[in-house]
Amino acid sequence: MLATPNTLDNPRIGVTVSKKRAKTAVQRNRIKRRVRETFRLKQHKIPNFDIVVIAKQGIVDLDNTELNDTLNYLWRKLAKRCKQYQSQ
Numbered sequence: 001m002l003a004t005p006n007t008l009d010n011p012r013i014g015v016t017v018s019k020k021r022a023k024t025a026v027q028r029n030r031i032k033r034r035v036r037e038t039f040r041l042k043q044h045k046i047p048n049f050d051i052v053v054i055a056k057q058g059i060v061d062l063d064n065t066e067l068n069d070t071l072n073y074l075w076r077k078l079a080k081r082c083k084q085y086q087s088q
Contacts, residue, residue, distance in 0.1 A: 001051055001074060001078055003049040003050065003051045003081075004049060005048065005050075008048055009048065011046045011048055011049050011050070012050050013053065014050070015031075015032045016054050017055040018055065021056065022055065022059065022060045030064075031067070034064060039051075042075040042079075045075070045079050046078065046082060047082045047086055049082050
């Protein structure tokens, strides 16, 4: 995940999953849907940042529950770092 502050009242998200990481469109779309859904549920805890999620190697090997757990961990970590950045 990459993040940069924005001047809006809410965080925004962009998701990239390359064909190199997930060969089929079904796999890429499943990953994007999971990322968007977990973001929707956690966005109220994230400060106003523009976030880009970039899929890494091995993401297709995760089932939905593992993917959700990983994403929830990353959202918590990102929220903490964004708040630290804003306090400086």
